[in-house]
Structure formats: C-alpha cells, structure tokens
Amino acid sequence: MLKIFDALFGMFSNDLAIDLGTANTLVYLKGKGIVVREPSVVAVQKMQNGQQKVLAVGMEAKKMLGRTPGSITAIRPMKDGVIADFDITEEMLRYFIHKVHNRKTLVRPRIVICVPSGITQVEKRAVKESAESAGAREVYLIEEPMAAAIGAGLPITEASGNMIVDIGGGTTEVAVISLAGIVYTKSVRVGGDKMDEAIVQYIKRKYNLLIGDRMAELIKIEIGEAYPGNELIHMEVKGRDLVSGIPKTTEIDSNEIREALSEPVTAIVDAVRNCLERTPPELAADLVDKGIVLAGGGALLRNLDVLLREETGLPVVTAEDPLSCVVLGSGKVLDELTLLRNVAVSS
C-alpha cells in the first residue's frame, strides 16, 4: 500500500542528487541544476537530558564554527570522506531535502548520493538508511570518482580507459573507469582538509603563530601551489603568537606554502602513481593518449596539473567545473535511469 502512495507521490517529486562531501554538500535538483551549495556543518546544542538539538545547518552553522558558547557546538558530521556522526548526517540530509522540497512533506524523492569508493558495506548501508529516514523514496549510491567522471564528460561507457582524480575535502579518489565500471580505484584520506591542517602546522612551527582552519583555507586558495610558478606571491597572515599570546600579523610567500603542502600533495601524487602502476596494461595504454582528468576542489590548487604531468609524463587536464563535477555527474544519471542502474553500487 505504502509503495502505491510512494509511486503516486513520486510522480510529483523532483529527484535529487547529493554530493555529500566532507567540506561542502551540493544538491542537484532534476530539471533545475545545482540548488544548494553549502558547507557540511551542523550546529547542535546539547540539551540537559543529553540529547542534541540541531540549531543550524550549512552556511549558517559554518559561521558559528569556533565562535559558539559552551553548550553549542558546530560540527562536521563527515570526516575523512566518511560519516563520522550518523545522526547528525541524517539531520543534515533531512535539512537539505526539505530545503529543496519546500513544505511538500508527502513527496518522497528519488535520491542519488555520492559516496567515496573506499567506504565499507556498513557505511554504505548507513548512508542509505540515513537518506531513507530523511525522506527518500529510493536511494542510489554511486561512487564519487564515477560521478566525477560523468560530470567531467568522460566517455565512461566506452571500453577505453579513463582516469579521474577527484580531490575532495576529506579524500582523494583516483580511479580508472572503463565500460561504466571502476576497474581500479585508490582512495587516500588526504584532501583539502589535510592541506589546511598542513598549513596550520607549518605556520605554527615556523612562526610560532596559531591560525584557524578558515585562515589556512584562505592561504591555500590565495597563494597555495603544488609546483613552482613564474611569480612569488605574498600574503599577510593574522593569528595568535604562541609565545606572547597576542594577535600578530606576518607575511608568508607561496614558496613556503608549497613546502607546507608537500606532504599531502606527495600523497596525492603517490596515489596517482600507484593507480597507474596497478592499472591493467590494456587500459594504461589508453591513458597515455587520453591522460588524467582532475576534479574536486583540490584540483584548483595552483600548478597541481603541472606537477602531475611532470611526475607521470601523461597529459593532465582540469575539469571545466571541478567543484561541481561530482554533483553534476550524479545529476546527469538522474536523467538516464539505465546508466544510473549500471553505475550504482550495491549496499
């Protein structure tokens, strides 16, 4: 009976694709495009009975990061590419679904959710159940590199090999895709967050200056680079002096940040190398011609493509809209159900 209602209301629902990222969550509404692009942050208040009450989600919650009173905490339910807090993730999903499906409480959409390729069956089931209890009628999971490859416009259904490197907030996924399947994938828990952390640590170590995550992210975006560029870029950094305990401003340059980022960047390069080594020779030959496509926010790190080209000797291109590749790819499969069923993973 419930299924009949679901099918009936399903006709009025707009299907969704969600890129549940460590740093940002993007929602694609079928027929409309990307409608939500908000940080994956939830502000919760601890009640006296021990329960948690969600106060804000997304942008509003991010503003509270580090600025909340004792009883309120702004948390990121996704960590290192996996769900660290299932209840909060469910709340976050519910919030995004309701935000898109404004007040249509009876309408239960079909949802495609992207998950990192390295997650376990238990984690997959948890994501699926979270989405179902957040109001989804049908839930399909697709692996992030597959979604990124579709979003980047790679011919994934062909027999030729395609390599995608999706550098997200928590994980970097390197995958070789052929015949609508992932032939080989390597997932490392290094991404934008680890880069921010590396910058925080470097500045702390070198200048005795403590900076916040947001400052570190800003530094990465402004002057971060993976390979020496033509010009040296400088930036003023504000933080707290660890010796005197008072706020201080200092100037850093892009060379220093390149040095700071060397560890996470090397981990990404190693993952790509490892994937290339373990790719079947038949597909590796295709990659020599077609090269590597970079997607995800990390792909925007200056000269990362140059470094990868140097290290692998293969052509490297950055996807047109790397930040949205994953959600756009998931959105594309909403229009093609056969493809969706082909690329969806079982949980």
Next chain:
Amino acid sequence: MTDATIDVVIPVWNRPSETRNCLVNLINFTPQARLIMFDFGSDRDTERLLQEFADQLDDRALLMRDDANIGFVRAANRGLSRSEAPYLALVRNTTQVSQGWLEPLLSFAAARPEAGILVPCLTTGETWCRGPVEVESASFAATVITRRLYQEIGGFDEGLDGGLWCLRDYTRRACAKGFLSYQVPGPALSYQEEVQLGSERRRQETLEHTLELFRERWGEGRSYVVHVPKGADLDILTEKLVWLVKGARHGDSYFVLLPAALHKAAEQAGLDLLHENVALAPLPRLALEPVRRRVYQRILEKCPGAVAVSAIDGIAFPWSAEFLSFSELCQRIEQGYR
C-alpha cells in the same frame, strides 16, 4: 624441489571472491598439486586473502608478488618459471575446477607422450565436450602443460596480444617441437569470458601487430573444402584425413564433404574427432544435386575464399570448375612443414 605431481599457476589481479572460490576448489579437487599464486598488483583485500591461503597451505603453496600490474601473460610466465613438478597447469582465478578434473588429463598425457598441451572441458554454462580432439589453441582459463614441453619452448610470448593469437602461437611452437595439443573430455570446469579492456583502436592496433608477427613466423592458414566422392571407403578417408590433420596443425582448416553413409561410418570410427579444424560434413543421401550444392555454398558463405579440393585425383570437384587435386593439396601441406 617439491613432491607435487603438478604445479598450478594462478595469476591473480583482484576479484577476491572469485579468487577464493577458485583456490578452494583447487585445494579440494587437486590434492596432489602445489599452488603457485602470482599476485600482480592486487588490492589489500586480495593480497590478504592470498597470504592467508599461502600460510595455511604451507609448502603446498608459493605466493609470488609484483606491485605493478604486469598483465596476465607476464604473470603467468613468471609463475610458470618457478614450477618444478612434472606437469604445469595454468588456471585463471575466475575458473572453478570440479572434482576429478585433472585425472583424465594426466592419464592421457601419460599414455600419449606426444601430448604437450592438454585442455580440460571448459564451459560457461552448457556442459558438452567430446574427444580427445586435437585443438588449435590452449586456453588461459585452464591448461596443463608437460614439463618436457615447457623445457623445450618455455612460456608464452609476451609480445603478442595476450589472448587467442598468443595461445595459437604457443600451440604452433609446441607443434614445431613435436608436441601436440588436445582437449581431453572429463568433468567440466566453469569459467568466465574475460571482458576485453582498452579502446577499440588500441585493440585493433595490437591485433594487427600480433597478426603480422604471427604470419611472419607461421605463415597464413587457409581454408579448404574437400569433396570425397561416392565409392570412397573408410580406409581411403583415413588416409586423406592424416594429411588434413597435418595441415590443420599448421593453421589450415578443412571441411570435408562426404557421402552420408561414409560420414556415419567415420563418426563411428571416431574420425570426426581428429582435429577441431577438420570438420566432416555429410551430403544428404537422397537429395537432388542443387541441395547438395547448397551444402557447399553454405560452407563458402561461412568461409569465403575456401579452396575447393577433390579428394581423389582424377575426379573433378562437382561444384567448382577451379579446384585442387589432393596431390596438389599434399604438396602445399608439405611446403608448410619446410
């Protein structure tokens, strides 16, 4: 030196569940074997699985590893190079052997010293296997090789396509050293057809390169339609088939059109199972001439360019003005052996 009768080489690249099934079946149904597992760049799951098997099997197993994906053929060669037993087997990790799969192969090899390559009955669903019959190529799904042959010709050619032509080349190299390849009936092994990876263009290039090398080495096989006229008996047919099998071993294929009664007698004598490339086709007993001609034409449709041959010198080929006499065919076959 181990006391195993046979070393089974299993090249492994991922597919942990299929690999587990394959190994469990091999352990259960091949107790006299030592397993040489060659892992060429598998993931951690598969790597751990292989390590577990190796630990449990102790000296009944040898685990080899290469971090890079060197491809199936190279991995197979590396595994084969470490074998020590009198027989060597190559089994893909998606193949599942069944009870008693090996015994018929080893008995046949012991009885026929010229048999160098032995292919078991392989199936993707239906179980149907007759023989023993000589085959044009082995199979990467499962094949047994005698040590004598391996000592003579070594492993597979890594410069070829890693598929059909690589296997054909191996059979031809074996044949050149006097070893024959047989499919031996017995319990069927289930296997999976491998998905062809890589772009169409790249595969085409590889195939062209392989064919060029193959032709350079072995020449080009041709197809023949041999007509055996009424009046020929089983002895004459046997004599002719000896020549045809010789040609088939060198890549030629033959369709032998013969009277229905003779065909039946040949089947009873097992002459239809000499070589997979020598096919006997009966001509309808009471049919009119156009119907019999259609049998010939159907073969031509299937195999355009097939050369007509009259099995008895002096008797014309009934449906083509241009044809070879059997003596001319024999000359061609002999030339192939020079």
